[in-house]
Amino acid sequence: MMNSLVATSRNFKNAAKLLDLDSKLERSLLIPFREIKVECTIPKDTGEMASFIGFRVQHDNSRGPMKGGIRYHGDVQLDEVNALAQLMTWKTAVASIPYGGAKGGITCNPSLLSISEQERLTRVFTQKIHELIGTHTDVPAPDMGTNSQTMAWILDEYSKFHGHSPAIVTGKPIALGGSLGREAATGRGVVIATEALLNENGKTISGMTFAIQGFGNVGSWAARLIHEQGGKVVALSDLSGAIHNANGIDIPSLLTHVFENGGLLKDFSGADVIGSSEAVLHTHCDVLIPCALGGVLNSHNSDGVTAKYVIEGANHPTDPEADEILNDKGVIILPDVYANSGGVIVSYFEWVQNIQGFMWDEDKVNSELKKYMTKSFADIKESCKTHCCDLRMGAFSLGINTVARATVLRGWEP
Numbered sequence: 001m002m003n004s005l006v007a008t009s010r011n012f013k014n015a016a017k018l019l020d021l022d023s024k025l026e027r028s029l030l031i032p033f034r035e036i037k038v039e040c041t042i043p044k045d046t047g048e049m050a051s052f053i054g055f056r057v058q059h060d061n062s063r064g065p066m067k068g069g070i071r072y073h074g075d076v077q078l079d080e081v082n083a084l085a086q087l088m089t090w091k092t093a094v095a096s097i098p099y100g101g102a103k104g105g106i107t108c109n110p111s112l113l114s115i116s117e118q119e120r121l122t123r124v125f126t127q128k129i130h131e132l133i134g135t136h137t138d139v140p141a142p143d144m145g146t147n148s149q150t151m152a153w154i155l156d157e158y159s160k161f162h163g164h165s166p167a168i169v170t171g172k173p174i175a176l177g178g179s180l181g182r183e184a185a186t187g188r189g190v191v192i193a194t195e196a197l198l199n200e201n202g203k204t205i206s207g208m209t210f211a212i213q214g215f216g217n218v219g220s221w222a223a224r225l226i227h228e229q230g231g232k233v234v235a236l237s238d239l240s241g242a243i244h245n246a247n248g249i250d251i252p253s254l255l256t257h258v259f260e261n262g263g264l265l266k267d268f269s270g271a272d273v274i275g276s277s278e279a280v281l282h283t284h285c286d287v288l289i290p291c292a293l294g295g296v297l298n299s300h301n302s303d304g305v306t307a308k309y310v311i312e313g314a315n316h317p318t319d320p321e322a323d324e325i326l327n328d329k330g331v332i333i334l335p336d337v338y339a340n341s342g343g344v345i346v347s348y349f350e351w352v353q354n355i356q357g358f359m360w361d362e363d364k365v366n367s368e369l370k371k372y373m374t375k376s377f378a379d380i381k382e383s384c385k386t387h388c389c390d391l392r393m394g395a396f397s398l399g400i401n402t403v404a405r406a407t408v409l410r411g412w413e414p
Protein backbone atom coordinates (compact mmCIF):
# COMPACT_ATOMS: atom_id res chain seq x y z
CA MET A 1 0.00 0.00 0.00
CA MET A 2 1.32 3.46 -0.89
CA ASN A 3 2.11 5.91 1.95
CA SER A 4 -1.08 7.98 2.37
CA LEU A 5 0.73 11.34 2.32
CA VAL A 6 2.62 10.40 -0.85
CA ALA A 7 -0.67 9.31 -2.44
CA THR A 8 -2.61 12.45 -1.45
CA SER A 9 0.23 14.75 -2.43
CA ARG A 10 0.49 13.01 -5.82
CA ASN A 11 -3.16 13.79 -6.48
CA PHE A 12 -2.56 17.37 -5.32
CA LYS A 13 0.42 17.79 -7.68
CA ASN A 14 -1.46 16.37 -10.68
CA ALA A 15 -4.31 18.81 -10.05
CA ALA A 16 -1.87 21.71 -9.52
CA LYS A 17 -0.44 20.90 -12.97
CA LEU A 18 -3.93 21.12 -14.51
CA LEU A 19 -4.35 24.53 -12.85
CA ASP A 20 -0.89 25.67 -13.96
CA LEU A 21 -0.32 26.79 -10.36
CA ASP A 22 2.71 28.95 -9.55
CA SER A 23 5.35 26.57 -8.14
CA LYS A 24 5.95 28.60 -4.94
CA LEU A 25 2.23 28.85 -4.25
CA GLU A 26 1.92 25.11 -4.93
CA ARG A 27 4.62 24.37 -2.36
CA SER A 28 3.04 26.71 0.17
CA LEU A 29 -0.40 25.10 -0.22
CA LEU A 30 1.05 21.66 0.37
CA ILE A 31 2.95 22.51 3.57
CA PRO A 32 0.72 22.23 6.68
CA PHE A 33 0.14 25.33 8.80
CA ARG A 34 1.02 23.44 12.00
CA GLU A 35 1.73 19.87 13.14
CA ILE A 36 1.09 19.03 16.79
CA LYS A 37 2.38 15.85 18.44
CA VAL A 38 1.74 15.26 22.14
CA GLU A 39 2.30 12.53 24.67
CA CYS A 40 -0.84 11.54 26.57
CA THR A 41 -0.21 9.53 29.73
CA ILE A 42 -3.11 8.07 31.68
CA PRO A 43 -3.62 5.59 34.50
CA LYS A 44 -5.25 2.40 33.17
CA ASP A 45 -8.09 0.87 35.23
CA THR A 46 -5.48 -1.47 36.74
CA GLY A 47 -3.55 1.53 38.11
CA GLU A 48 -0.71 0.94 35.64
CA MET A 49 0.38 4.05 33.65
CA ALA A 50 0.14 4.01 29.85
CA SER A 51 1.40 6.54 27.29
CA PHE A 52 -0.15 7.26 23.90
CA ILE A 53 0.84 9.64 21.12
CA GLY A 54 -1.76 12.16 19.92
CA PHE A 55 -1.62 14.30 16.78
CA ARG A 56 -3.43 17.32 15.41
CA VAL A 57 -2.38 18.58 11.99
CA GLN A 58 -3.75 21.98 11.01
CA HIS A 59 -3.30 22.13 7.28
CA ASP A 60 -4.75 25.42 6.01
CA ASN A 61 -6.82 28.32 7.38
CA SER A 62 -7.02 30.70 4.45
CA ARG A 63 -10.82 30.22 4.08
CA GLY A 64 -11.79 29.96 7.74
CA PRO A 65 -11.34 27.94 10.93
CA MET A 66 -9.63 24.61 10.37
CA LYS A 67 -12.00 21.66 10.56
CA GLY A 68 -11.72 17.89 10.72
CA GLY A 69 -12.23 14.76 12.73
CA ILE A 70 -10.24 12.97 15.42
CA ARG A 71 -9.42 9.30 14.82
CA TYR A 72 -8.62 6.64 17.43
CA HIS A 73 -6.95 3.71 15.67
CA GLY A 74 -3.80 1.61 15.98
CA ASP A 75 -2.49 2.79 12.56
CA VAL A 76 -2.67 6.53 13.33
CA GLN A 77 0.68 8.20 12.57
CA LEU A 78 1.82 11.65 11.50
CA ASP A 79 1.91 11.13 7.71
CA GLU A 80 -1.60 9.67 7.73
CA VAL A 81 -3.00 12.55 9.82
CA ASN A 82 -1.22 15.00 7.54
CA ALA A 83 -2.80 13.44 4.44
CA LEU A 84 -6.25 13.47 6.09
CA ALA A 85 -5.83 17.14 7.13
CA GLN A 86 -4.87 18.09 3.58
CA LEU A 87 -7.94 16.27 2.23
CA MET A 88 -10.12 18.31 4.63
CA THR A 89 -8.76 21.55 3.12
CA TRP A 90 -9.84 20.55 -0.41
CA LYS A 91 -13.09 18.95 0.88
CA THR A 92 -14.34 22.10 2.64
CA ALA A 93 -13.48 24.15 -0.45
CA VAL A 94 -15.30 21.72 -2.80
CA ALA A 95 -18.33 21.95 -0.49
CA SER A 96 -18.18 25.79 -0.48
CA ILE A 97 -18.21 25.97 3.32
CA PRO A 98 -16.07 28.63 5.05
CA TYR A 99 -13.49 26.36 6.66
CA GLY A 100 -9.92 25.23 6.26
CA GLY A 101 -8.67 21.72 6.93
CA ALA A 102 -7.33 19.82 9.95
CA LYS A 103 -7.32 16.27 11.32
CA GLY A 104 -6.28 14.63 14.56
CA GLY A 105 -5.82 11.24 16.07
CA ILE A 106 -4.40 9.12 18.83
CA THR A 107 -2.48 5.92 18.12
CA CYS A 108 -4.54 3.48 20.17
CA ASN A 109 -6.96 0.63 19.80
CA PRO A 110 -10.19 1.90 21.41
CA SER A 111 -11.62 -1.63 21.62
CA LEU A 112 -8.82 -2.46 24.08
CA LEU A 113 -9.61 0.56 26.30
CA SER A 114 -12.49 0.70 28.77
CA ILE A 115 -14.91 3.64 28.50
CA SER A 116 -13.26 5.34 31.50
CA GLU A 117 -9.80 4.87 29.96
CA GLN A 118 -11.08 6.40 26.71
CA GLU A 119 -12.48 9.31 28.71
CA ARG A 120 -9.18 9.92 30.56
CA LEU A 121 -7.23 9.71 27.30
CA THR A 122 -9.57 12.17 25.56
CA ARG A 123 -9.39 14.61 28.47
CA VAL A 124 -5.55 14.49 28.61
CA PHE A 125 -5.37 14.96 24.81
CA THR A 126 -7.69 17.99 25.13
CA GLN A 127 -5.53 19.43 27.94
CA LYS A 128 -2.49 19.14 25.67
CA ILE A 129 -4.04 20.87 22.64
CA HIS A 130 -6.67 23.23 24.12
CA GLU A 131 -4.62 26.38 23.49
CA LEU A 132 -4.22 25.51 19.82
CA ILE A 133 -7.84 24.73 18.97
CA GLY A 134 -10.83 27.08 19.24
CA THR A 135 -14.28 27.93 17.93
CA HIS A 136 -12.73 30.28 15.34
CA THR A 137 -9.38 28.53 14.85
CA ASP A 138 -9.78 24.75 14.76
CA VAL A 139 -12.95 22.73 15.42
CA PRO A 140 -12.64 18.93 15.88
CA ALA A 141 -15.32 16.31 15.10
CA PRO A 142 -15.67 12.49 15.19
CA ASP A 143 -13.87 10.15 12.79
CA MET A 144 -13.01 6.42 12.95
CA GLY A 145 -13.03 5.11 16.52
CA THR A 146 -14.58 8.26 18.02
CA ASN A 147 -18.19 9.38 18.39
CA SER A 148 -20.51 11.93 19.98
CA GLN A 149 -19.44 10.84 23.50
CA THR A 150 -15.79 11.58 22.65
CA MET A 151 -16.88 15.06 21.50
CA ALA A 152 -18.81 15.58 24.76
CA TRP A 153 -15.60 14.91 26.78
CA ILE A 154 -13.60 17.33 24.61
CA LEU A 155 -16.31 20.00 25.01
CA ASP A 156 -16.34 19.53 28.78
CA GLU A 157 -12.55 19.56 29.19
CA TYR A 158 -12.09 22.54 26.83
CA SER A 159 -14.84 24.46 28.64
CA LYS A 160 -12.92 24.12 31.96
CA PHE A 161 -10.21 26.33 30.45
CA HIS A 162 -12.25 28.62 28.19
CA GLY A 163 -15.80 28.73 29.58
CA HIS A 164 -18.82 26.98 28.06
CA SER A 165 -17.98 26.53 24.37
CA PRO A 166 -20.50 24.38 22.49
CA ALA A 167 -19.03 25.31 19.08
CA ILE A 168 -15.57 23.94 19.96
CA VAL A 169 -16.57 20.54 18.53
CA THR A 170 -19.24 19.25 16.17
CA GLY A 171 -20.81 15.81 16.07
CA LYS A 172 -21.62 16.17 19.78
CA PRO A 173 -24.75 14.80 21.46
CA ILE A 174 -27.97 16.72 20.72
CA ALA A 175 -28.34 17.40 24.47
CA LEU A 176 -25.08 19.40 24.37
CA GLY A 177 -25.90 21.41 21.24
CA GLY A 178 -25.34 18.78 18.57
CA SER A 179 -27.27 19.09 15.32
CA LEU A 180 -30.16 16.89 14.35
CA GLY A 181 -29.03 14.87 11.35
CA ARG A 182 -25.26 15.01 12.05
CA GLU A 183 -24.95 11.36 13.03
CA ALA A 184 -26.45 10.20 9.74
CA ALA A 185 -24.96 13.02 7.67
CA THR A 186 -21.87 11.36 6.17
CA GLY A 187 -23.82 8.25 5.14
CA ARG A 188 -26.70 10.40 3.88
CA GLY A 189 -24.22 12.49 1.89
CA VAL A 190 -22.71 9.31 0.40
CA VAL A 191 -26.20 8.33 -0.78
CA ILE A 192 -26.95 11.81 -2.18
CA ALA A 193 -23.62 11.69 -4.05
CA THR A 194 -24.34 8.18 -5.36
CA GLU A 195 -27.76 9.28 -6.55
CA ALA A 196 -26.30 12.30 -8.35
CA LEU A 197 -23.80 10.12 -10.21
CA LEU A 198 -26.28 7.36 -11.06
CA ASN A 199 -28.95 9.83 -12.23
CA GLU A 200 -26.42 11.41 -14.55
CA ASN A 201 -25.89 7.96 -16.05
CA GLY A 202 -29.65 7.36 -16.44
CA LYS A 203 -29.86 5.07 -13.39
CA THR A 204 -31.33 5.18 -9.87
CA ILE A 205 -30.42 3.56 -6.56
CA SER A 206 -33.52 1.39 -6.72
CA GLY A 207 -32.71 -1.93 -8.37
CA MET A 208 -28.91 -1.48 -8.27
CA THR A 209 -26.64 -3.79 -6.23
CA PHE A 210 -24.18 -2.46 -3.65
CA ALA A 211 -21.19 -3.77 -1.69
CA ILE A 212 -20.04 -1.76 1.33
CA GLN A 213 -16.78 -2.12 3.28
CA GLY A 214 -17.13 -0.89 6.89
CA PHE A 215 -20.32 -0.93 8.96
CA GLY A 216 -19.60 1.87 11.43
CA ASN A 217 -21.08 5.35 11.35
CA VAL A 218 -20.66 5.96 7.60
CA GLY A 219 -21.18 2.44 6.24
CA SER A 220 -24.22 1.59 8.37
CA TRP A 221 -26.05 4.84 7.56
CA ALA A 222 -25.25 4.49 3.86
CA ALA A 223 -26.55 0.88 3.91
CA ARG A 224 -29.71 1.86 5.78
CA LEU A 225 -30.58 4.70 3.39
CA ILE A 226 -29.75 2.67 0.26
CA HIS A 227 -32.01 -0.12 1.56
CA GLU A 228 -34.80 2.43 2.23
CA GLN A 229 -34.48 3.69 -1.34
CA GLY A 230 -34.87 0.22 -2.84
CA GLY A 231 -31.18 -0.52 -3.48
CA LYS A 232 -29.97 -4.07 -2.85
CA VAL A 233 -26.97 -4.29 -0.46
CA VAL A 234 -25.52 -7.69 -1.41
CA ALA A 235 -22.25 -7.61 0.56
CA LEU A 236 -20.94 -5.92 3.69
CA SER A 237 -17.84 -6.17 5.83
CA ASP A 238 -16.30 -4.92 9.04
CA LEU A 239 -13.33 -5.85 11.22
CA SER A 240 -14.98 -9.21 11.99
CA GLY A 241 -15.25 -10.33 8.33
CA ALA A 242 -17.46 -10.12 5.23
CA ILE A 243 -21.00 -11.35 4.52
CA HIS A 244 -22.98 -11.84 1.31
CA ASN A 245 -26.57 -12.41 0.21
CA ALA A 246 -27.30 -12.19 -3.52
CA ASN A 247 -30.98 -11.43 -2.80
CA GLY A 248 -30.03 -8.38 -0.72
CA ILE A 249 -29.18 -8.22 2.99
CA ASP A 250 -32.06 -7.20 5.27
CA ILE A 251 -30.41 -4.08 6.70
CA PRO A 252 -32.90 -3.37 9.55
CA SER A 253 -32.40 -6.97 10.84
CA LEU A 254 -28.63 -6.60 10.51
CA LEU A 255 -28.69 -3.32 12.45
CA THR A 256 -30.55 -5.06 15.29
CA HIS A 257 -28.04 -7.93 15.19
CA VAL A 258 -25.05 -5.56 15.27
CA PHE A 259 -26.56 -3.59 18.16
CA GLU A 260 -26.96 -6.80 20.17
CA ASN A 261 -23.60 -8.24 19.07
CA GLY A 262 -21.05 -5.73 20.39
CA GLY A 263 -21.13 -3.64 17.20
CA LEU A 264 -19.96 -6.46 14.92
CA LEU A 265 -21.74 -8.07 11.97
CA LYS A 266 -20.23 -11.56 12.41
CA ASP A 267 -22.68 -14.42 13.15
CA PHE A 268 -25.55 -12.68 11.29
CA SER A 269 -27.90 -15.44 10.16
CA GLY A 270 -29.30 -13.59 7.12
CA ALA A 271 -26.19 -13.86 4.93
CA ASP A 272 -23.25 -16.14 4.08
CA VAL A 273 -19.74 -15.52 5.36
CA ILE A 274 -17.40 -14.81 2.42
CA GLY A 275 -14.08 -14.51 4.20
CA SER A 276 -11.96 -11.57 5.27
CA SER A 277 -13.11 -7.97 5.01
CA GLU A 278 -11.23 -7.56 1.70
CA ALA A 279 -13.50 -10.11 -0.04
CA VAL A 280 -16.21 -7.47 -0.26
CA LEU A 281 -14.11 -5.42 -2.67
CA HIS A 282 -14.35 -8.16 -5.31
CA THR A 283 -18.04 -8.99 -4.84
CA HIS A 284 -20.14 -8.90 -7.99
CA CYS A 285 -22.16 -5.67 -7.71
CA ASP A 286 -22.93 -2.41 -9.52
CA VAL A 287 -21.63 -0.01 -6.85
CA LEU A 288 -18.75 -0.51 -4.39
CA ILE A 289 -18.64 1.84 -1.37
CA PRO A 290 -15.50 1.62 0.81
CA CYS A 291 -16.37 3.11 4.24
CA ALA A 292 -13.42 2.03 6.42
CA LEU A 293 -9.68 2.55 6.05
CA GLY A 294 -7.48 4.31 3.48
CA GLY A 295 -5.52 2.56 0.72
CA VAL A 296 -7.80 -0.49 0.61
CA LEU A 297 -7.95 -0.35 -3.21
CA ASN A 298 -4.37 -0.66 -4.38
CA SER A 299 -2.20 -2.03 -7.18
CA HIS A 300 -2.52 -5.60 -5.80
CA ASN A 301 -6.30 -5.93 -5.70
CA SER A 302 -7.99 -3.35 -7.97
CA ASP A 303 -7.99 -5.54 -11.03
CA GLY A 304 -10.48 -7.81 -9.26
CA VAL A 305 -13.08 -5.05 -8.77
CA THR A 306 -16.23 -5.83 -10.79
CA ALA A 307 -18.32 -2.81 -9.74
CA LYS A 308 -18.98 -0.13 -12.35
CA TYR A 309 -18.94 2.66 -9.77
CA VAL A 310 -16.77 3.26 -6.67
CA ILE A 311 -18.12 5.81 -4.17
CA GLU A 312 -15.45 6.84 -1.64
CA GLY A 313 -17.22 6.95 1.72
CA ALA A 314 -13.84 6.48 3.42
CA ASN A 315 -10.98 8.95 3.12
CA HIS A 316 -8.43 8.07 0.41
CA PRO A 317 -9.53 4.41 0.01
CA THR A 318 -8.03 4.35 -3.52
CA ASP A 319 -4.27 4.56 -4.19
CA PRO A 320 -3.25 6.57 -7.29
CA GLU A 321 -2.06 3.28 -8.84
CA ALA A 322 -5.47 1.72 -8.24
CA ASP A 323 -7.04 4.86 -9.71
CA GLU A 324 -5.21 4.17 -12.98
CA ILE A 325 -6.17 0.50 -13.03
CA LEU A 326 -9.83 1.27 -12.31
CA ASN A 327 -9.94 4.14 -14.83
CA ASP A 328 -8.54 1.77 -17.50
CA LYS A 329 -11.31 -0.70 -16.66
CA GLY A 330 -13.90 2.06 -17.15
CA VAL A 331 -14.88 2.18 -13.46
CA ILE A 332 -16.21 5.61 -12.44
CA ILE A 333 -14.86 6.80 -9.08
CA LEU A 334 -16.63 9.45 -7.03
CA PRO A 335 -13.80 10.89 -4.90
CA ASP A 336 -13.74 11.23 -1.09
CA VAL A 337 -13.45 15.04 -1.10
CA TYR A 338 -16.97 15.08 -2.50
CA ALA A 339 -18.54 11.70 -1.69
CA ASN A 340 -18.03 11.84 2.10
CA SER A 341 -18.43 15.62 2.51
CA GLY A 342 -21.93 15.28 4.02
CA GLY A 343 -20.41 14.94 7.51
CA VAL A 344 -18.43 18.15 7.45
CA ILE A 345 -21.28 20.02 5.71
CA VAL A 346 -23.66 19.18 8.57
CA SER A 347 -20.84 19.91 11.04
CA TYR A 348 -20.82 23.37 9.52
CA PHE A 349 -24.60 23.62 10.09
CA GLU A 350 -24.06 22.50 13.71
CA TRP A 351 -21.40 25.17 14.26
CA VAL A 352 -23.64 27.84 12.69
CA GLN A 353 -26.55 26.77 14.96
CA ASN A 354 -24.26 26.93 18.05
CA ILE A 355 -23.02 30.40 17.12
CA GLN A 356 -26.58 31.61 16.42
CA GLY A 357 -27.92 29.89 19.55
CA PHE A 358 -30.77 28.55 17.39
CA MET A 359 -31.68 24.96 16.54
CA TRP A 360 -32.81 23.82 13.08
CA ASP A 361 -35.29 20.98 12.55
CA GLU A 362 -34.02 17.82 10.87
CA ASP A 363 -35.86 18.45 7.57
CA LYS A 364 -34.03 21.77 7.23
CA VAL A 365 -30.66 20.11 7.95
CA ASN A 366 -31.30 17.36 5.38
CA SER A 367 -32.65 19.65 2.68
CA GLU A 368 -29.73 22.11 3.10
CA LEU A 369 -27.32 19.16 2.93
CA LYS A 370 -28.87 18.06 -0.36
CA LYS A 371 -28.68 21.64 -1.68
CA TYR A 372 -24.95 21.93 -0.86
CA MET A 373 -24.11 18.51 -2.30
CA THR A 374 -26.11 19.10 -5.50
CA LYS A 375 -24.29 22.38 -6.03
CA SER A 376 -20.84 20.88 -5.45
CA PHE A 377 -21.57 17.99 -7.83
CA ALA A 378 -22.42 20.54 -10.55
CA ASP A 379 -19.27 22.55 -9.68
CA ILE A 380 -17.11 19.40 -10.00
CA LYS A 381 -18.66 18.51 -13.37
CA GLU A 382 -17.91 22.05 -14.59
CA SER A 383 -14.32 21.71 -13.38
CA CYS A 384 -14.01 18.34 -15.19
CA LYS A 385 -15.20 20.04 -18.39
CA THR A 386 -12.76 22.94 -18.00
CA HIS A 387 -9.76 20.71 -17.32
CA CYS A 388 -10.80 17.65 -19.40
CA CYS A 389 -10.26 15.32 -16.48
CA ASP A 390 -11.87 12.63 -14.33
CA LEU A 391 -13.99 13.32 -11.25
CA ARG A 392 -11.06 13.08 -8.79
CA MET A 393 -9.01 15.63 -10.69
CA GLY A 394 -12.12 17.75 -11.26
CA ALA A 395 -12.81 17.83 -7.50
CA PHE A 396 -9.18 18.37 -6.51
CA SER A 397 -8.67 21.18 -9.03
CA LEU A 398 -11.92 22.83 -7.87
CA GLY A 399 -10.85 22.65 -4.22
CA ILE A 400 -7.23 23.68 -4.78
CA ASN A 401 -8.20 26.57 -7.05
CA THR A 402 -10.66 27.89 -4.44
CA VAL A 403 -8.03 27.74 -1.68
CA ALA A 404 -5.33 29.22 -3.95
CA ARG A 405 -7.58 32.19 -4.79
CA ALA A 406 -8.27 32.83 -1.09
CA THR A 407 -4.55 32.58 -0.28
CA VAL A 408 -3.59 35.08 -2.99
CA LEU A 409 -6.40 37.48 -2.03
CA ARG A 410 -5.09 37.53 1.54
CA GLY A 411 -1.83 38.96 0.27
CA TRP A 412 0.35 36.06 -0.70
CA GLU A 413 2.71 37.23 -3.41
CA PRO A 414 4.19 34.69 -5.79
Ligand SMILES: NC(=O)C1=CN([C@@H]2O[C@H](COP(=O)(O)OP(=O)(O)OC[C@H]3O[C@@H](n4cnc5c(N)ncnc54)[C@H](O)[C@@H]3O)[C@@H](O)[C@H]2O)C=CC1
Pocket: 069, 142, 143, 144, 145, 146, 186, 213, 214, 215, 216, 217, 218, 219, 237, 238, 239, 240, 277, 278, 291, 292, 293, 294, 313, 314, 315, 340, 341, 343, 344
Ligand atom coordinates in the same frame (compact mmCIF):
# COMPACT_ATOMS: atom_id res chain seq x y z
N1 LIG B 1 -17.65 9.83 10.75
C1 LIG B 1 -17.68 10.78 9.84
O1 LIG B 1 -18.47 11.72 9.94
C2 LIG B 1 -16.78 10.71 8.65
C3 LIG B 1 -16.00 9.61 8.38
N2 LIG B 1 -15.28 9.57 7.20
C4 LIG B 1 -14.44 8.41 6.90
O2 LIG B 1 -15.24 7.24 6.79
C5 LIG B 1 -14.48 6.09 7.21
C6 LIG B 1 -15.23 5.37 8.31
O3 LIG B 1 -15.44 6.25 9.39
P1 LIG B 1 -16.55 5.97 10.51
O4 LIG B 1 -17.68 5.22 9.91
O5 LIG B 1 -16.79 7.24 11.20
O6 LIG B 1 -15.75 5.01 11.49
P2 LIG B 1 -16.34 3.98 12.58
O7 LIG B 1 -15.28 3.83 13.58
O8 LIG B 1 -17.70 4.38 12.99
O9 LIG B 1 -16.50 2.63 11.73
C7 LIG B 1 -15.42 2.03 11.06
C8 LIG B 1 -15.89 0.73 10.45
O10 LIG B 1 -14.83 0.18 9.68
C9 LIG B 1 -14.61 -1.17 10.08
N3 LIG B 1 -13.23 -1.52 9.83
C10 LIG B 1 -12.11 -1.15 10.51
N4 LIG B 1 -11.03 -1.72 9.97
C11 LIG B 1 -11.48 -2.44 8.92
C12 LIG B 1 -10.87 -3.25 7.96
N5 LIG B 1 -9.56 -3.46 7.97
N6 LIG B 1 -11.67 -3.83 7.02
C13 LIG B 1 -13.00 -3.64 7.04
N7 LIG B 1 -13.64 -2.89 7.91
C14 LIG B 1 -12.89 -2.30 8.83
C15 LIG B 1 -15.00 -1.22 11.54
O11 LIG B 1 -15.26 -2.55 11.95
C16 LIG B 1 -16.24 -0.35 11.50
O12 LIG B 1 -17.34 -1.10 11.03
C17 LIG B 1 -13.11 6.64 7.62
O13 LIG B 1 -12.24 6.57 6.50
C18 LIG B 1 -13.40 8.09 7.96
O14 LIG B 1 -12.27 8.92 7.83
C19 LIG B 1 -15.34 10.56 6.29
C20 LIG B 1 -16.09 11.66 6.51
C21 LIG B 1 -16.79 11.89 7.74
Ligand SMILES: O=C(O)CCC(=O)C(=O)O
Pocket: 067, 068, 069, 070, 091, 139, 140, 141, 142, 143, 170, 171, 315, 340, 341, 343, 344, 345, 347
Ligand atom coordinates in the same frame (compact mmCIF):
# COMPACT_ATOMS: atom_id res chain seq x y z
O1 LIG C 1 -17.32 16.83 10.54
C1 LIG C 1 -16.18 17.25 10.51
O2 LIG C 1 -15.85 18.34 10.92
C2 LIG C 1 -15.05 16.44 9.92
C3 LIG C 1 -15.44 15.16 9.27
C4 LIG C 1 -14.20 14.48 8.80
O3 LIG C 1 -13.28 14.24 9.56
C5 LIG C 1 -14.07 14.13 7.40
O4 LIG C 1 -14.83 14.63 6.58
O5 LIG C 1 -13.17 13.34 7.07
